[in-house]
Amino acid sequence: METMQASNSVSVVVCAAENLQPGQRKIAVVDGVEIAILNVDGELYAFRNRCPHQGVEMIYGTVSGTMLPSDPGEYIYGCDNQIVSCPLHGWEFDMKTGKSLFSSKVSVGNYEIQEIDGSIVLKVKREPKSVSLKNFRCSH
């Protein structure tokens, strides 16, 4: 796969944008680290494919919103399509920041990702020795 060096990060081309349509998911493996990549209604998200609780694969998590802080008796739903839940015990993470909803100290570890010139481009800290896509089955 193609890489490009920037000042403090390296851009890695994961796949062609046409291969990650809205609703589709990929797992990139960068130097052995699995990264879940999601296209949710055109928004791209990338985070570690490993729940910090017990290591379950986050690629199988459900994407939804969450109940926002509110007054007693009030119920306000928000952050729709921005929250991923761990498929095992349901820990929830904000895909924009990688942080869990219950503690700023717990994070699934997210990555910068964008579409550039028809390619899905992931930013990593250093030049990887290996980059590949992992096959998986997902009903999402």
Ligand code: FES
């Ligand atoms: S393994 Fe993810 S919440 Fe338990």
